[in-house]
Amino acid sequence: MAKAKVATTSLCGCFGCHMSLLDIDERILELIELVDFDRSPINDFKEIQGPVDIGLIEGGCANEENVKVLQEFRRHCKVLISVGDCAINGGIPAMRNMVPLAECYEEAFLKGPTVVNPSGKVPDDEEIPLLLDKVYPAHEVVKMDYHLPGCPPSADTLWAALTALLTGKPVDLPYELVKYD
Amino acid sequence: MSPESAAFVTGVCEALDNDPTRLLDILLEVEAQFGHVGGEVMDLIAETLKVPRVQVEGVVSFYAFLHSEPRGKVVIRLCNDVIDRLRGADRVAEALEDELGIHFGETTPDGLFSLEHASCIGMTDQSPAALVNDVVVPSLGSSKARRGIQVLKEKGDFDELQKLLIRDHGDGNNAHPLVRSAVRNNLRQPGAVIFGPKTKPGAALERALAMSPAEVIRELKTARLRGRGGAGFPTGMKWEFTRAAGGDERYLICNADEGEPGTFKDRVILTERPDLVFEGMTVGGYALGARQGILYLRGEYAYLRPLLEHVLEERRASGLLGHDIQGKPGFDFDIRIQMGAGAYICGEETALISSMEGKRGDPKTRPPFPAQEGYLGKPTSVNNVETLCCVARILEMGSGWFSSMGTPASTGTKLLSISGDCSRHGIYEVPFGITLREVLEMCFADEPFAVQIGGPSGQMVGMEAFDRKICFDDLATGGALMILGAGRNVVEIAAEQLRFFVHESCGYCTPCRVGNVLLLERLEQILAGNGEAADLDYLEQLARSVKTTSRCGLGQSSPRPVLSTLENFREEYEKLLIEPVDGQLASFDINTALGPAKALTGRDSVHFEQQGGER
Structure with missing residues (x-):
């Protein structure tokens, strides 16, 4: 039987969830027995190669590129999982949702205390993705199949959820893995 | 605050023995005198009754009839419940806004008029209706509303307006010298118990x-x-x-x-x-x-x-x-x-x-x-x-x-308040056990499509329920029957009723305060043509949570417009749903989301063309 394909990406996240995935430590050897990685920061593929069984999304959507990547994941992944609080709620980046977008741009490119910008203009370079009007959680942009909460979800949580999905068992996380106080 | 005003306030308090449990009466009297309960007045009341100032302010902010800011001399409160809106309250609202040049929630610069919405003033049998200060104005059309404002502007006299709005008094005690109201009883069918012989x-x-x-x-x-x-x-x-x-x-x-x-x-x-x-x-x-x-x-x-x-x-x-x-x-x-x-x-x-x-x-x-x-x-x-x-x-x-009247478990008669799409709105006193169909015939409902029984916190039923009986064991009701004729959009009406609960929630517990807003958002998404099948499951689950976890009867019954329409009119929802393309949500519009950034940077999107979809 062919190994399952897994793809991962960090949208507007801090890569903390990916670090947490690496915290499965030596179990990564077991994981490699079960899966092949498609697009992921782990192998540095920039594009999705083909049909994917499980997609892991870290971070919410803050700009046009995030939306593009997320929609692409949705098109190619059978099962798509919001991993961590930013994908689920928008997280820390969503704190800007309380501030008008013009003020965000102003602070970032014009008036911030460490900004040096002799042009005095908001840059219009295509390399800088356009920001969305606010930060959206993943499930407000595409349909998400599962949500794994946590900041980040612990390695054990990720391990338990992934292995359950890969071996066709119900994702039944014990209380210790989804409690946060 | 002038010494006279202060004396008035302390006088009102003293007349009620400076009793803090009578705070609502005190505030109502003060509001009637000054048109609002200002900050200084709240200070004085708190001091006189020896209660924390925040308690006074808490009460003032809670009730729709109390205000901390001054309002116009004439306050027009237009009823905006479902039935009033079905019967043209929105046109009246437009006429009033147009005539006065202000929006609802505002006061004219000359301090003469304020416009407000009221949830339901108990006049759905003669809607649209409004309260003008304390005066009930039933059957208010948009031209009557315009004329009323013009008269008041010309003469600046509230009594003149009253004369115009209340040309003739209603029947029965509505014409009593102590009432003198234009409200009509619309008592269509007296029964043996309540409206039997005096x-x-x-x-x-x-x-x-x-x-x-x-x-x-x-x-x-x-x-x-x-x-x-x-x-x-x-x-x-x-x-x-x-x-x-x-x-x-x-x-x-x-x-x-x-x-x-x-x-x-x-x-x-x-x-x-x-x-x-x-x-x-x-x-x-x-x-x-x-x-x-x-x-x-x-x-x-x-x-x-x-x-x-x-x-x-x-x-x-x-x-x-x-x-x-x-x-x-x-x-x-x-x-x-x-x-x-x-x-x-x-x-x-x-x-x-x-x-x-x-x-x-x-x-x-x-x-x-x-x-x-x-x-x-x-x-x-x-x-x-x-x-x-x-x-x-x-x-x-x-x-x-x-x-001997009614059914064994529901004895006696019941008063029904009937409004909506029928030709004889009003009060019917009927024995318990009467079928819904008999009631609909009684009030000449021509093409009934759905009936909201017991108001928004009751249930919406369709034709298959018309042979059910009105009694505690079957269709239980406090008495409200709103009839919706063919062509009415029950999903829109469920949303309207949810808006009512969002407005009336006291905000104490989270399921009711937040849950109802989320329900309403999703309903509005569906109504905008952006809903998909999964949204109905979401609505059902969330509605159940709100129902089971809210603290009081309001929250426990607030999701009922959603639950009962989903149960009895699911096909009306399904008509509005769309098939998602590639798992993308229709409710997310990339062009709207990118609009502000495009304007601020002066460039177009690299990934998305204006019409949506990838470049």
């Missing part, structure tokens, strides 16, 4: 006083009388619990805060049968061993207060209230009227009690039930207006007479 005041009381209090309660149990507010709790049992609760101070409260949109039966009872209500209350006073009864009258019915006070005076004069009533030594009982101030939640009995105690109308945690610890912590029975009328009739005519 009898001499005191007739029921006389029979009650010949029995012991326990025998009076037994009589109600034999009649199998159940509460008419909607829940249907056996009245005899409620009184027995209250009487058994001990202590020597007990209260009987008549809940005349009928606020369920589409209900107006208490309005007609209080207009035409006030004696019967007070008779029932007095019998209750005797049965419970209470010395004080309180009628909690909703602020919207303030126009009935002079009549009610007059009837109370008459009853005192003929020895039906006061000391040693009807010569019964030691039976002292009197009734006072407590005005409400425009809060739907106060119809819930524990919130009503909070409100009467001078607090925000927040519901209390039960148990303890009011029968153990109610008003001022004393055993209290809260009964519906119609229930108390039944009590009086049962005592007068006997429990056998009463229980």
Whole structure:
């Protein structure tokens, strides 16, 4: 039987969830027995190669590129999982949702205390993705199949959820893995 | 604040013994005098009553009829419930905004007019309706609204406006010199119990006083009388619990805060049968061993207060209230009227009690039930207006007479408040057990498509339910029947009803405060054509959570518009749904999301063309 394909990406996240995935430590050897990685920061593929069984999304959507990547994941992944609080709620980046977008741009490119910008203009370079009007959680942009909460979800949580999905068992996380106080 | 104003405020407080539990009455009087309750006035009231200032401000901010900012001399409150809107309230709203040049929630710069919305003022049988200051203006069309404003602008005289708006008085006691209102009773079908032949005041009381209090309660149990507010709790049992609760101070409260949109039966009872209500209350006073009864009258019915006070005076004069009533030594009982101030939640009995105690109308945690610890912590029975009328009739005519009407488990008659798409809106007194179909024929509903039974907190049923019976075991209702004809969008109506609950939620518990907003958002998404099948599951799950986890009856019934329409009109939702493409949500619009950034950077998107989709 062919190994399952897994793809991962960090949208507007801090890569903390990916670090947490690496915290499965030596179990990564077991994981490699079960899966092949498609697009992921782990192998540095920039594009999705083909049909994917499980997609892991870290971070919410803050700009046009995030939306593009997320929609692409949705098109190619059978099962798509919001991993961590930013994908689920928008997280820390969503704190800007309380501030008008013009003020965000102003602070970032014009008036911030460490900004040096002799042009005095908001840059219009295509390399800088356009920001969305606010930060959206993943499930407000595409349909998400599962949500794994946590900041980040612990390695054990990720391990338990992934292995359950890969071996066709119900994702039944014990209380210790989804409690946060 | 001038010394005269300060003297007025302290005078009002003193007249009520500087009693903090009468804070609502004090604030209503101050608002009536100054048009609002300003910051300095709140300070003074707090100081005089020796309560924290935040308590005063909390109460002012809670009620729709109290304001901390000055408003216009003429305040127009247009009713915006579902039925009023179906019958053109939005056109009236547009006319008013256009004529005055302000939006709802604003006051004209000259300080003459304010425009506000009211949730439901109990006039759905003569909608659209508005309250102009305290005056009820029923059947208000947009041209009448325009003319009214023009007259007032020209003459600057409120009396002139009143003359124009109220050309002729309504029928019955609406034309009484103490009422003089344009409201019509629309009493389409009187029945044997409430609107049967009028009898001499005191007739029921006389029979009650010949029995012991326990025998009076037994009589109600034999009649199998159940509460008419909607829940249907056996009245005899409620009184027995209250009487058994001990202590020597007990209260009987008549809940005349009928606020369920589409209900107006208490309005007609209080207009035409006030004696019967007070008779029932007095019998209750005797049965419970209470010395004080309180009628909690909703602020919207303030126009009935002079009549009610007059009837109370008459009853005192003929020895039906006061000391040693009807010569019964030691039976002292009197009734006072407590005005409400425009809060739907106060119809819930524990919130009503909070409100009467001078607090925000927040519901209390039960148990303890009011029968153990109610008003001022004393055993209290809260009964519906119609229930108390039944009590009086049962005592007068006997429990056998009463229980011979209706069905075995739902005895007697029920008042139905019928409005919506039918040609004869109004009050129908029918025996319990009547089928919905018979009711619809009675009121000439031509093409009924759906019926909202029991107001927004009741249920919406379709044709397959038309042969069901109106009684506590089948279609239970507090009496509101809103009829929706063919062509009405039930999903839109469910959303409208949810808006009502979002507005009326007291905000105390999260499921109700937040859950209803989320439900409404998703409904609006579906209505905008962006819903998909999974959204119906989401609505169902969330609605169940709100229903099970809310603290009081408001939150527990607030998701019912969604649940009952999903159950009975699922195909109406399904018509609005779309198939998602590639798992993308139609509710997310990339062009809207990128609009501001495009304007700020002056460039187009690299990934998305204007029409959506990838470049």
